Amino acid sequence: MIAPDPQATLRIGASGRYVFLTLVVAYGIYLLPWFQPFLRPNLPLIVLLHWCLYELRRVGHTSAFAMGLLVDIADGSLFGLNALAYTVVLHLTQLFRVRILKFNLWQQALHVLALLLIGQLIVMFLNVFQGNAAAVGPIYFLTSVVGAALWPIVYFLLEVPRQRFQAEEMQ
Amino acid sequence: MDSQSQPFFVRGPSAGARLLFFMAISLVLMVIDARFNYLQRVRETLTAAVYPLQRLAQMPGQALERVNGFFVTQQKLQQDNLAIRQQLLEQSQQLQRMKALEAEAATLRRILGAKEQVPGTSMLVELLHVDRNPFLRKIVVNKGTQDGVLAGQAVIDADGVVGQVTLSSPFSSEVTLITEKGQPMPVMVQRTGLRAVLFGSGRPNALELPFVPVNADIENGDVLVTSGIDGVYPPGLPVATVSNIERNAAYVFAKITCSPAAGVDRNKFYLVLQVPRIDDTAKSSRPSLAIEKGEKIKQVVVPTPSGANPNP
Incomplete structure (x- = not known):
């Protein structure tokens, strides 16, 4: 589903396959019917950010763009709306990558919070620009807080099976 | 990890160039999607492609519902049955009145020389x-x-x-x-x-x-x-x-x-x-x-x- 761009991100190899798998799972979770939409973390973006920090070679602008388009499909929003937000957020993450990696997980979560908020602001701005300025209050930004709070959990969920997955691949 | 096989220096356009490229594509896509209908087919195709994953995501909830349905008590079922029978009675009465009204309306419409309404089918x-x-x-x-x-x-x-x-x-x-x-x-x-x-x-x-x-x-x-x-x-x-x-x-x-x-x-x-x-x-x-x-x-x-x- 994600464009197999030779230049970018998901190269053939054990780790690439694992990254791809986690992204598909994150997207699947995003598709789950959620009881309260404002509590739904933006998991595809969080997983993308995780791999951008810890596996820089695997995800880049192309995968962020492709994932954004898929999220646009799921959201029913304009084509390219989330794609734009995802690409910008991923770019910012790349810029601050070295800095963010110096902190521990909870301090990283604060950085992730800022990045997710930037993404939401872009999406909100584009929606308002499009004329969909429906009533969304500050509660709209709650998803970013939830997402940032999940950051350490996501770290363990992604990193622990990854080591096992790759150990199996090596055999 | 197969990082040995990767080129050490990343080739291709710089990060900034890629960002600008994708931003431009997104903006163009948004404008096309908002103003013209060209992307309708693409959207339909992609929606169909994502459909299996969507069904998969629905499954846990549906399974839960089925399990819940299994453990409904008999008393609840009886209550429901009673309520539904009552409702049926009331509605059939309404339906009869409705039929009479429909017939009346049809006559009136014929008198007025208006065309019959299309009785369209419906789908649940x-x-x-x-x-x-x-x-x-x-x-x-x-x-x-x-x-x-x-x-x-x-x-x-x-x-x-x-x-x-x-x-x-x-x-x-x-x-x-x-x-x-x-x-x-x-x-x-x-x-x-x-x-x-x-x-x-x-x-x-x-x-x-x-x-x-x-x-x-x-x-x-x-x-x-x-x-x-x-x-x-x-x-x-x-x-x-x-x-x-x-x-x-x-x-x-x-x-x-x-x-x-x-x-x-x-x-x-x-x-x-x-x-x-x-x-x-x-x-x-x-x-x-x-x-x-x-x-x-x-x-x-x-x-x-x-x-x-x-x-x-």
Whole structure:
């Protein structure tokens, strides 16, 4: 589903396959019917950010763009709306990558919070620009807080099976 | 890790160039998607491609429901049975009255020389999921072009109009609810016959009636029904109830708020009315954008003489 761009991100190899798998799972979770939409973390973006920090070679602008388009499909929003937000957020993450990696997980979560908020602001701005300025209050930004709070959990969920997955691949 | 096989220096355009490239593509895509209909096919294809994953995501919830259904007590079933039988009785009585009224109306219509209404077929659809974008009021239902659900068809529930199908892929379709901001719908006040255009407000339980003069004969509690002149919604379906009217002599129009008659946000099952397509006014997939163009809104409000009933 994600464009197999030779230049970018998901190269053939054990780790690439694992990254791809986690992204598909994150997207699947995003598709789950959620009881309260404002509590739904933006998991595809969080997983993308995780791999951008810890596996820089695997995800880049192309995968962020492709994932954004898929999220646009799921959201029913304009084509390219989330794609734009995802690409910008991923770019910012790349810029601050070295800095963010110096902190521990909870301090990283604060950085992730800022990045997710930037993404939401872009999406909100584009929606308002499009004329969909429906009533969304500050509660709209709650998803970013939830997402940032999940950051350490996501770290363990992604990193622990990854080591096992790759150990199996090596055999 | 196979990082040994990777080139040490990343080749290709720099990060900044890639960012600009993708930003440009996104902006172009957005403009094309908002202003033209070229991307409809792409969107339908991609929606169909994502469909298996979507079904997969639905499964846990459905399984849970099935397990819950298994453990219903007998007492509850009996109660339900009783309630349903009572309801059936009441409704069959109503139905009989309805039949009489229908016959009467048919005679009257024949007398008036009006054409028969098209008795369109309808299709029961189930809610798959609510679109995640909190700025939009859209839902996705489980029937698509394979079952004859097409963009432009009206969607109702037991109490009234819910919305309109705006995108149909093979196995699912997207319904824009009447509460979507700027979604227009021609209506008529049932009591007086006053015609107006009802707009969604973007809030879940509110509709607006913006262009009704301050001195118009309209009251709290008035029922709004579809007028049928748009060729999309059959006439006479209840749409909303007037809930609040602010008349300020300083303005030309009264500020009228209505609440939808149907359980727009609450149902799990809906009916899609498969009335034969009358004209292409309903084709526009983004009604909120169509309003911005003056000529399109005219098409929605003014009935086309040829558009009444092409194939009765």
